[in-house]
Amino acid sequence: MPTRIEWVDANMRLLHEIAGEYRKTRPFAGMTIGTGIHLEPKTAALLLTLQDGGARVVSTGNLNTTQADTIDYLGKRGVTVIGEATSDPEKHKHFLGQVLARKPDLILDNGGDLFDLWRRGPNSNLRGGTEETTSGRTRLEPLRSSLNLPILVINDSPIKQFAENEHAVGQSVLESYMRVTNRVTNGQRVTVFGYGSCGRGVALNFKSAHAKVSVVDRDPLKRLQAHLDGYDTPSRDDAIASADFIVTVTGGGQVLSAEDLPLFKNNVILANAGHFPTEIDNAAITGSPQVASARTFSEGIVSLNLDDDRTIHIIAEGHMFNLAGPRPLGNSIESMDLGFALQARCLEAVALGRVDASSCVVPVPRDIDEVVANAYLDLCYGARAEGRNQADHPEMGLRAN
Numbered sequence: 441m442p443t444r445i446e447w448v449d450a451n452m453r454l455l456h457e458i459a460g461e462y463r464k465t466r467p468f469a470g471m472t473i474g475t476g477i478h479l480e481p482k483t484a485a486l487l488l489t490l491q492d493g494g495a496r497v498v499s500t501g502n503l504n505t506t507q508a509d510t511i512d513y514l515g516k517r518g519v520t521v522i523g524e525a526t527s528d529p530e531k532h533k534h535f536l537g538q539v540l541a542r543k544p545d546l547i548l549d550n551g552g553d554l555f556d557l558w559r560r561g562p563n564s565n566l567r568g569g570t571e572e573t574t575s576g577r578t579r580l581e582p583l584r585s586s587l588n589l590p591i592l593v594i595n596d597s598p599i600k601q602f603a604e605n606e607h608a609v610g611q612s613v614l615e616s617y618m619r620v621t622n623r624v625t626n627g628q629r630v631t632v633f634g635y636g637s638c639g640r641g642v643a644l645n646f647k648s649a650h651a652k653v654s655v656v657d658r659d660p661l662k663r664l665q666a667h668l669d670g671y672d673t674p675s676r677d678d679a680i681a682s683a684d685f686i687v688t689v690t691g692g693g694q695v696l697s698a699e700d701l702p703l704f705k706n707n708v709i710l711a712n713a714g715h716f717p718t719e720i721d722n723a724a725i726t727g728s729p730q731v732a733s734a735r736t737f738s739e740g741i742v743s744l745n746l747d748d749d750r751t752i753h754i755i756a757e758g759h760m761f762n763l764a765g766p767r768p769l770g771n772s773i774e775s776m777d778l779g780f781a782l783q784a785r786c787l788e789a790v791a792l793g794r795v796d797a798s799s800c801v802v803p804v805p806r807d808i809d810e811v812v813a814n815a816y817l818d819l820c821y822g823a824r825a826e827g828r829n830q831a832d833h834p835e836m837g838l839r840a841n
Contacts, residue, residue, distance in 0.1 A: 445513050448481035451773045453819050454781040454812070455489045462493035467788045469494035474544030476536055476554045477572065478505040478763055479514070479521065480770055486780040487519050490548075490787065496520070498542045500535040502550055503527055503717055504759040505768070527717070527759065533557070544569075546787055551715050552576035559586045568790045570594055570783055571801070574636065575691045575715040580801045590795040592786040596803035599812060600779050601637040608775030609762075610641025613687060613713045614649060615769070616762040620739050620755055621709060623685075625649040631683035634690035634714070635662040642689055642713065643671055654679045657690075677703055685709045693718035698728040704752050709741075711755040713762060720758035740765045781812045 442450075462468075473490050477483055479501040487497050498520045500506075506525040514521050520542075523535035536557050547554045547569035556579065558566060568590035571577055577593045594600050618625070630646045632639050635657040643666070647653045655666035656679045663673045672679075680686065680696075680703040688695045691714050698721065704710075712719045726734065726744060733745045740756045756764040763770045770776070785808045789795050795805070 443509070443513075445481040445484055445509060448773055449485045449488075452482065452485040452777045452780070454777045454815055455485050455784065457815065457819070458781060458784050459489040459492040462489065462784075466494035467791050468546070471545040471791060472496045472498060472542055473546045473548060473569075473787065474539040474542060474554060475499040475548040475550075476502065476539060477548060477550040478502050478770070479510045480505065480507050480763065480768065481510055481513075482770065482773060482776040482780065484510050484514055485777075486783060487514060488517060489780075489784055491517070491519060493784075493788070495546075496542075498522065498539050498544065500532075500539050501525065502553075502715075503529065503532050504756070505763040507768070527757065546790060548572075548783060548787060549576055552579035555580055555587060555591065556583065559583060567793075568592075568795070568797075570786045570790070572779075572783070573691070573715050577801060578691065584800045587800055588797050590790050590797055590799045591801045592790070592795065592799065592804055593801060594779060594782050594786065594804060597782055597809055599782060599809055600804075604771055604775040604779045605637035606641040606644075608641070608771035609638045609689070609713065610643075610645035612762040612769065612771045613642045613689070613711075614645040616765055617685065617687075617709075617711065619767065620741065620761065620765045623709070625651045627652065628684040629654070629682050631656060631679045631686045633657070633686070633688040633695050633719070634692075635659075635666045636689075636691065638689045638691075638713065640669070642687060643669075647671070651685075654682065681705060683708055685711070687711050687713055688719035689713040690719060691715060694721055695719040696725070697721040698724040698730075701725065701728055701730050701746065701752075704750065706750040707753070709753045709755065710758075711761045712758045713760060715760065717757070717759040717764075720754065722754060722758035725752075725754065738766070778812060778816055781815065782808065785812060 473495040491497050500522040504527040511521045522538045536553050540558055543563045545565055545567050549555050550572040571593045574595045628651045630651040631654045632643045633656045635655050643653050654672040656676050657663050667673045710720055730746050731744045732747045735743045742754050744752050755761045
């Protein structure tokens with residue numbers, strides 16, 4: 441019986457087209473691509489597409505989002521996967537070091553971990569690569585002079601902003617909240633920390649699910665935008681104290697800490713949807729002397745009973761809960777197909793020398809955005825659907841082993 445990974449792979453239509461092209465053009469022939477990215481079914485389709493382009497792919501995951509069945513699937517298809525699922529930052533750093541020890545020609549990074557580690561002991565053959573996230577871009581921008589390589593930031597593409605961040609993250613956070621907690625959204629007070637494209641999507645989806653949504657953002661322009669979009673924008677303390685559910689999606693760190701314990705409403709649920717597991721200081725909150733006892737549920741929820749008889753709940757220990765919770769599904773297939781098509785085309789541009797070091801930590805070039813947008817629309821309206829990967833398994837669109 442086909443697996444979920446094969447279902448996902450069959451529906452990554454843009455990547456299937458690109459893979460068919462790459463098997464002929466081989467833009468990565470003779471190159472090693474090192475990746476540090478969430479290892480889950482949609483990522484597997486991307487890594488196999490790069491392999492179809494002639495690359496030797498060496499990959500490790502991000503903190504607490506690696507899925508064992510994806511490791512097995514990739515390993516059977518020739519991708520070198522280093523490490524396993526871990527929430528230990530030191531172990532994760534060791535896995536990253538092993539990827540760099542393979543001296544990659546290109547890096548596909550997710551959070552800036554690989555590029556930051558590479559610049560501390562650079563190898564001369566690295567040509568550049570891509571960074572997936574806003575968190576990574578923020579981390580790498582001050583390091584441009586020491587990186588001095590073409591690095592294209594996928595998250596700065598307008599396609600990534602509206603297709604994946606706003607639409608897909610919003611959907612997956614709502615879906616994950618419902619799946620993990622099985623709690624009602626109607627009439628509940630939800631506080632969203634961060635009103636970038638991801639935060640906008642999260643707020644809109646909970647508003648559409650009949651929740652009462654408040655937004656907190658340090659940027660007064662973002663707060664004004666949220667206000668004009670119809671959300672409450674109370675003070676930070678009031679937004680925390682009124683909330684039944686709080687979700688952080690800022691891309692930063694230390695949004696909620698043990699100092700906020702007196703503010704939390706009884707039975708509030710806390711979750712993080714930002715890249716790094718630092719937006720909720722889980723260790724400080726769970727280790728606070730105000731915590732009298734704790735219970736861990738199989739759904740990935742820890743319930744903390746405080747010494748004043750209040751209870752607060754934290755999902756997935758503050759990790760990205762739409763990818764680190766139970767049965768993690770992440771964003772929709774189609775949104776990741778778009779984002780990963782951008783990844784493949786950007787890596788191709790770096791590999792073929794179409795961008796140089798002047799493009800160090802910059803957005804996706806406009807011509808690549810246009811190519812990907814046109815290809816997706818062509819597929820949606822059937823212009824090229826008939827000729828897609830007939831050499832593989834036509835009954836499912838699955839890749840040949």
